[in-house]
Amino acid sequence: MSRRWLLYLTIVLVSGGLPLQSGAMSEQRADLLNRELLYYQYKGDGFSAISRYRAGLANGEIPAGQEKWTRLAAQLYASWGLFDEAKELYSSSAAAQTPQQRAINWLSLGKAYFERQHYAEAVAAFERVGIRQLPKQLEYERLLMMGVALYQLDNFAGSSSSLWSIHPTSKLYPFARINIGMGSIRIGSWPGGISGLSSIKKRIGIDVEADPQFADRLNTVFGYILLYEEYSGSNTAYGKVSMHGFTTPKKKGYRDALEMLRAVPDKGLYANKSLLGQAWIAIDTNELERAREILEGLGKKDPRHLVVQEAKLALPYVLEREGDVARAISQYRSAVSFFENERNRLDSLLQQLDSGELDNSFLTMRRDSAAQNPLTAYLPEMLLAPLPHRMLGDFEDINRLRVQLDEWKNQLAGSASLMADLSRQQVALDDLHVRTVKMLRSQAGEQLTERRRRINHYLNQARYGFAELYGRQQRGGVDPREALVAYHAYLKEAPEVSAEVRKHIVGRIADLELELGEEAEEIVPAAKVSGVAAYLAELEKNPQDAGNEDVLYKLARAYEQQGETTKALDALQKLIRRYPNSSYVAEARFRVAEGLFIQQNYQQAASTYDGILNNKKDNAYYYHALYKRGWSLFKLGRYQQALDDFFAVLEHYDSAGDLNSRANQELYADAQRAINMCFVNMKGPASVSEFFARNQYHRYIETVYQSLADYYLAQERFSDAVQTWSTYVQHYPNSQYSPRYLLKIVDTWKQQGFEKNYVAAQERLINDYGLHAPFWNNHKPEQFSDVRAALKQNTRLLAEHYHIKARESGNKSDYVQAANWYRKYLKNYPDEKDAAELNYLYAEILEEAGQYRNAVAEYNAVVKKYPQFAMRADAGYAAVLLTFQQAESGPRQEREQWRKQSYETALNFAKLFPGDGRASDVLLHLAEGSYRRGEYPEAITLARRVVTQGSRQQKQKALLIIGHSQFETGKYLSAEQTYGTLLQTGRVAKNERREINKRMALSIYRQGEAAQKTGNLSAAVKHFLRVREEVPASSIVATAEYDAAAGLISMKNWPAAIEVLERFREEQPGHKLQHEVTRKLALAYTSSNEPIKAAQEFERLAVVESDAEKRSAALWKAAELYDSNNYLDQAAKLYKQYVKEYPAPFDVAMEARQKLVALYSKTGDDKRRDYWRKQIIDVDRKAPVSNERSRYLAMTAAVEIADAKYRDYQAVQLTIPLKKSLRKKKKLLKQAIDAYALVAGYGDAATITRAGYQIGEIYYDFARALMKSERPRGLNDEELEQYDILLEEQAFPFEEKALEFYRSNRIRITDGLYDEWIRKSLERLAEIFPARYSRPEKQDAYIEALQ
């Protein structure tokens, strides 16, 4: 049995994996370098470890020949796979050591071999370990490894004996027992294997729980063993198992097996195997559905997996057992092609392997590339086998080492001894490389060949199953030729075919070939034995032999087979003639008729068939003849008669129930086809209805109508098909088929795209067979689920149809239709799943039709009625939108009402769908509305809700509304905070940001204003200043700054005010308040005692002030400030500017001139000073109206000029030559007198007395100067006396002149005048003319009296 074999293979596969080992490692000694080396080793970097060791050896770090290091080196070499070196080191070390040490060395070497899976060498090393030289634990380890190694070498007996030596108390014992059990199974000793494994089974969970795969594997193996035992009968192994504690009745084995297999997790190494086992159990316990599920699941997994492949074969088997032959056949077929494919793939892979093409891919194989290549897909799996796996590891190491050696050689080119060493290593490695490749090839080949064998086996199993099924179900859609091919292939390629099976198959092949006739030859050319010659010979031998009827018959068949139809007919007619009573006659007649028919001699054929039909009915050819006569009549165009024959045929087979053979089935079907063709050739459905009106074949009515319709459909004569169904419906409206035919009409029109017809048909269907149609009085709806479904669906479709149409056409009638259909649907199917959707659409069509109130009602109904509806929120939102829309753009008189409704609807929406993003939109819309209408608190409340639940953008909008509302309601602080938040959240559009900034700035500014109103000036200033800090770009920064400055000025905080003002000047160039700022700065600087800066400000004002008066005042102020702070140049400049620019008013300009005079006096610039004095005098003189002050100034200037002239004059001494100095002094005398005359001209008493005195002084001075003048030299006393007299004479008139002026001053006393000049004049008089004018009073120098 094939399945038994399959199971066995699976068990071997599972148990044949890598034997289990304990993971115990011997402890390593601690030492720094030791650790370093070990570190490299554990990192897997053996090369570095060895390099480090050799370096240590070379530079003396490691003492040569010391035991500890030798052993370590040996370990390193061994673990790196350099066994020869390791062995050498171990041996050299061993020689000098104790037997125990030697034993450990051999153990270490063996272990290294073992770990590198060099089992033979490992065993050899282990055997060198002396008896009782190792501690117990190590000894058990050795025994386990040796057992496993021997197992791997297929030495199960040796393995077993080694493993049995491990004491049951050792923790290694379970591993030992498992391997013993495995070994037993491998050699076919089931009882031994099972007993071993079951004893371990009890210890699972105690010792080996840490390895889940161990448990999985054990469960899998054990499950399979139990399964196998159960399958092959309890007599064998399972009975023995019972002795070991499994006292279970029959079939319990399946349960136990199932339990174990189920314990294996769905994912993991053993999942597939476990599942397959479960499937087999399900098959055996007849839970076929379960089996099928598992197998189908497995079938979807990696198709290269062995278990999956077996599942592919098992699946059709299950289907077959389930009776689903069609699927079974198709699964078998696909299995066949799958396995053929895989086998081909393996063949080409093997070829590549042999030719060495794959050598290079060995290295890359572990990475997935090989698996992705369909050609090499089996290679990675091959690696899982122990031996190739190990070899590949070696191979990789060897290659890596070779590469690294090359590099090393380059680096160490200098050291000769190392180079030699390396070269030696290299040669050895190269050799090893070649050998390993060869071994890998052969190992891989073996694995792949085994795999190919498995696949080949599966392939043939599939072929066999496929071919067999054909025999059981001829009409299963299988081409008999395929089956034939499959049988042949099986016989040719199946490895072992029992004689019994072969006999069965050969019989089947013969049957198929007969059935196929000549075709078979094309498929399988087989020698055909021709009997014609033999029969003819026989006839000739015994022409009259009674047995010749037999010979004739066979001869006819032989001719027939050879295609000699005429000869065959001859033979048959001969037979009929000669042996009319022969049992062959009926057949012969039939064959003759058939021949005639084939020769298209229908008339004769019909009469020949008549001959058969006239005989009795149990004639085996009767109905075939009837059928063929029908065809003959058909060919002759006699359809009504043909119909009678065909219906008779049908009637016969139906009443006899004789439709089991394929031939009969075909005949029956053909008769039906013929009937159909008759009606087609007549008048179609009209003929059908006529026919059934006359005949009683009522059981065929539907078949006939349907066949006819089908025929028309196949011919694409859709109207005729529809007509056919329609005819039927007309005749049999209450038939259960009628609504279904209508459905077909609907479908047909739909498929053909005749929309009008389609819609009409739909409407006819619903109108005639709708839920309330009379039809349902006689029929049970539950039997018409298809119709009911169609009704429902078409109602919906109609609604949708009209909906679309309405949208396209915009016709009101279409809207009405659509709405009606929706309404109908909702009325009839309120609880349907799609009712919600339809209701939604209904609402939509109402909206589209402009029935807004109804639409809103329906949208709301959707929300209310269908809490589970996915678009519920959309409906709610649609209602909201609609109300919004209407509130905004609906008829004017309704808007307010809509607005109220929109408010309710929207709030309700937000309440119902708080998580919906649109809820926030809706709230936002409301909030915006409220804001627009000026209902700010409401707007804020609404927007706040958005802030808590909306998206970032919505939040932003909401914040904007809140901010604006707060702003509008004068809550500027809140507004500012809101705007702040808004700006902080970022991503505000540019234009929006501008607006926000503006508002924010205004908010801050308004706070300042408010503070100002309450008199909190410092707070106000802070707010004003904040505007610039918070919103530097705002346009009101200037105003705010200005107001801040004004506030600061009010508070007399000059430095701060100055700072703000200066900033304003800098930051707001061109601002209209700049002038005001300058004014304020002037004030501030003045007030904070910074006169020069103040002056600069005034100077600015002098330019910018609009009012000339203010300009001049500023200029004056600036000049004054410079003047008083000794910035004289500046002052002079500005005074001059003043005089120039503002000659009027006259008096101020005059003062400016006077200032200039004072200024230049201070600087000592006499020239300029006098210029301005003269200016004063000139201007005053020319002034149209006299002005006292001006006159005073002019007068003063005149006095000063005169005084100066006087001083100049006085300074001139009369020296020799007298004439010259005299002339000079005289000239100056005149000028001085003129100057004083000018002073006197001002007519002022004081100036007159002054001028008078001064003129007196001038003359007096001249007189005295003459007297004091330098005398000419060389004069004797007499001459000098003469000269003096002369001088006196000259001087006298001057003295007289002086006296005259002094006297005239004196006289002025009588006018009530007395001043300094008069007093001085009196003094001069007393001095010059004491006899008259020096008359002092009599007075006391002191008084003695006290009281």
Added chain:
Amino acid sequence: MPILKHFNKTVLFGIALLAGCATSPPVERGTSQPRSSDYQVKYHYALEAMKQGQLESAEPQMKMLTREHPQFAGPWLNLCIIYSETARLAEAEKACQQALKQNGKMNQVRNQLGIVYRKQGRFEDARRIYEMALQQNPESARIHYNLGVLHDLYLQNNDLAIRHYQRYLDLTGNKEKKVKRWISQLNKELNKSR
């Protein structure tokens, strides 16, 4: 109420103690009469300085004396003289007024004040004070002399000047030729101008 009495006693005793602490020795009060010897000595020294023309040294002493006894006219007048001589005419006027206030009969003061006014150019004031002095003592030759100078040099009323010079000559026995010469000179000027 023995207890209260005792209490009052205690309080009173306390106050008495406090009062005792605050007492200071009696202040010696000045008498209205100067100790003639001391003041007159000072005055004498001040006058000595004036006599020697040491006005700078005399001034503070006189000032002191006016402060010490402002009721005496003498120091005021001397102070007036010092101010007048040192051209501090406003101070001089004030000092003279003080002197006049203390002793209205002292015509020396009027004489000095007339000079101070003249120096200030207040010729009418000077004339008036001289005339008041003449009312006080019409026979004061010096006042006539000074009034004569005032009319002569300043008010330029030669008639009156001649009349007062003449009265001066009369009172002093017509022996001052200088004044006689002035009168004849003034008469000449009168004739010239008529």
